[in-house]
Structure formats: C-alpha cells, structure tokens
Amino acid sequence: MDSAPSEHGRPPLALKILVAGGFGVGKTTLVAACSEILPLQTEEVLTDESVGTDDLVGVEAKASTTVVMDFGRVSLSDDLVLYLFGTPGQDRFWFLWDELALGALGAVVLADTRRLADCFPSVDYFERRGTPFLVAVNCFNGEQRHTPDRVRDALDLDPEVPIVLCDARDRESAKMVFVALVEHVMALGRRRRDNALLA
Amino acid sequence: MWDDRDAGRAGTPRPENEPAHQTEHDWLDDAAGPVVRPYAMTGGRARPVTGGLSLLTYVEALYAPEADLIHLQPEHRSILMMTRKAQSVAEIAGRLDLPVGVVRVLVGDLLQASLVSTFDSDAELNPPDENILQAVIDGLRSL
Numbered sequence: 001m002d003s004a005p006s007e008h009g010r011p012p013l014a015l016k017i018l019v020a021g022g023f024g025v026g027k028t029t030l031v032a033a034c035s036e037i038l039p040l041q042t043e044e045v046l047t048d049e050s051v052g053t054d055d056l057v058g059v060e061a062k063a064s065t066t067v068v069m070d071f072g073r074v075s076l077s078d079d080l081v082l083y084l085f086g087t088p089g090q091d092r093f094w095f096l097w098d099e100l101a102l103g104a105l106g107a108v109v110l111a112d113t114r115r116l117a118d119c120f121p122s123v124d125y126f127e128r129r130g131t132p133f134l135v136a137v138n139c140f141n142g143e144q145r146h147t148p149d150r151v152r153d154a155l156d157l158d159p160e161v162p163i164v165l166c167d168a169r170d171r172e173s174a175k176m177v178f179v180a181l182v183e184h185v186m187a188l189g190r191r192r193r194d195n196a197l198l199a
Numbered sequence: 200m201w202d203d204r205d206a207g208r209a210g211t212p213r214p215e216n217e218p219a220h221q222t223e224h225d226w227l228d229d230a231a232g233p234v235v236r237p238y239a240m241t242g243g244r245a246r247p248v249t250g251g252l253s254l255l256t257y258v259e260a261l262y263a264p265e266a267d268l269i270h271l272q273p274e275h276r277s278i279l280m281m282t283r284k285a286q287s288v289a290e291i292a293g294r295l296d297l298p299v300g301v302v303r304v305l306v307g308d309l310l311q312a313s314l315v316s317t318f319d320s321d322a323e324l325n326p327p328d329e330n331i332l333q334a335v336i337d338g339l340r341s342l
Contacts, residue, residue: 011285014255014320015327015335034342040293071293076338080331083255083289099254105327105335171342179339186332 012081017178018100019070020087020126021110022118026138026168027086028070030110033174035072035084069100082178087122097125106132106185108177110168113137113145116154123155132185134162136177160188240274240301247307252288254299255320258306259285263314274305275314282315 019027031039070086085100101107107126111119119135126133137144137151146154148163157163164180167173260282268276277295286294292302309315327335 011257011259011320013327013331014257014287015331016255034339040290071289073290074339074342076335076342080334080338082335082339083287085254085289102253103255105332175339175342179336182332182335182339186329186336189326189329189332 010079012075012077012079014081014083016083016085016100016104017181018085018087018104018107018131019110020097020107020119020122020133022112022115022122025110025112025115025118026140027110030108030136030138030166030168030174030177031070031072031084031086033169033171034074034178036075037073039070039072039086069096084178094121094125101126101129101131104131106134106181108181109133109135111135111137111151111155112140113151116146116151120155123157127158132181132188134164134177134181134184136164136166136168138168139165140167240272240297241304244304247303251319252303252306252317253319254289255287256317257285257287257320258282258291258309258315258317260315261313267312267314272305274301275309278302278305278309279314285318287320 019030021027028039069088070084072084072086074082074084076082085104087100088096107122109119109122109126123133123135135151135155135157137146137148144165148165151157151163152159152161162180162184164177166177258278260279263279268279271279274295274297278291281291281294288299288302288306291297291306292299295302297305306315306317310317
C-alpha cells in the first residue's frame, strides 16, 4: 500500500508532454502520428462540484458533461515511456489544464497559420506557468502561409521559444517536433544551471 | 484515417460571432461531448476516498482471494484485471472508456479495500536529468 516498487519490478519512468492549440488544429492527429496505441480518449467529467467558476452558475445540481482529452503512449525503452496528452480544445476547460501541466516535461503548441489567433491562449498559459514549450506550425498539404519569423512576430514569442514547421499527419515529422521540444527543455535546463553558477 | 477528431466532434463549426450567453446551458455545446451521468457507477460519489491519484499514478492489483471480490462492481473487477501489470490512471480511463474522475473514485475504493497498490512516477515529482532527456531524444529518433 506504500510506494514501494512492485513485485513485478518497477514500471517504466513516465514522462508527460502536452499537445495544445486551437480547436481542430490537428492535436489528435499529432498524438496519433507518434503513439503506439490508437489515441485513447480519457474524459474528465465536469460537475457542479468540480469547479468554482461562475460559468456553471445556474446549472442544476449533478448535471455534468465530459471533456475529452486525447492520450497516446510511446514506449522509448523498457524503463522509459512518454505519454502524450492532447489538451481539451475548449477554452472554458482551462482548470483541467493545471493537472495536465503539473509535472509535464513540456508542451507543443500546434498552430494553423490560417487561424493563428487560436493558439494565443495556449501560448499565454504556458508562458505564465513557466512550462517549456515550442510552437509547431502545422502545414496542411505542405501549405505554408507564413514564415516562422512572421509567426514569431504575430505571437509575440520570446526569441528562445523554438518554432518548427511540421505535418502533423506524418510520423517522421511528428517525431521531430517532440525531439525539438525535448532539446529545448534540455537547453533551458543548461541555461538555468549556467545562470545559477554566474549568480 | 487520422481525421482530426476535434473537428469531427464539433459537427458544425461554431459561428464566429455567436453571442456568449445565448441560453442558460450554452456551455453544453456539441464540442462538450455527451451529457452523461457517469457518477451512477460510483454511487454518486465525485471524490475518491483517498486523494493523490494523478493521471500518471500507477495502479497495480494485489493478490486477493476470489471471495474478497464478490461484492465488487464490474468496473472494479475490470480495473483489477487490467492492473495485474501496473497501469497509469490515464491508461485505465482510456481503455475502459471511463472518465478520469470516475476511475479515481473506483481506484480509491480498491485502495481502501487493499486490493491495489499505487505509486507515483518519479518524473512527476522530480524534473528529469539530462541523461533521461537524452534517452528520450534518442528513443524518439529511433522509433
């Protein structure tokens, strides 16, 4: 009943990466491109008890709705597994993000240049929370309407936040998005250590 | 095959200039998913008897004689079957197609009955070191 290793040996170390972005931008597709399982849809239930926001005032007691989060798994080795969580696309479920973001390695903000503004809230959220993130521009059908520099300007991103182009349907492309994120996390960690040494 | 389910679930796109508060229940749009009463399975309980179960908390079934299981609901039994090898809360929820909140309550029951043990993944507690990050990068590249 305690946290002792199990008799079957310790389960793999689990790391968590979030995939955020606007509604319909391809979050499920990106998770599916890398996951070894069909993305499972974990649902969180919203009841009048679960939130303290004004949004639910007037809703009768026990009424509930579900919020769907896509969930994929990538086993990297016997003792390392990566979990990919697609965040709920609806803005009003922000409070669920806090649990998702807790202990997350980092986040991919998926952007569609036709609707760049849709990813503002995600960028804002991860900036405020201090979660390492990058912006991946999903180029549907190889279509690229803006250069990374214009995307950076439009989103007012810090120079250190990487912007990568990707095709969320393509496994190789999706893999490289996550590789770029982990490299970014590593670079941030090094910079923090260097700054600590200088201070 | 990989159509964006976000878009699929929405059915029709939301009108751009939809008034924010059209009806009393306007938060219940198509994107919100089906309206359900999943807590029927938990006897109306929305909170587990024990706390501290995160999405990546591992759950593992403990050995128990069959006699200890006869009072369990089918969902409890399904969780015990699944967790003969440790599984995360998120994975249980996904595979059983149950909301995470419901799984938390059910796992809480099993914990209280000493039918499962749980343990948290270290990574949620400690940020991983550079060796682990490098292993993630190498692992991803070689997929």
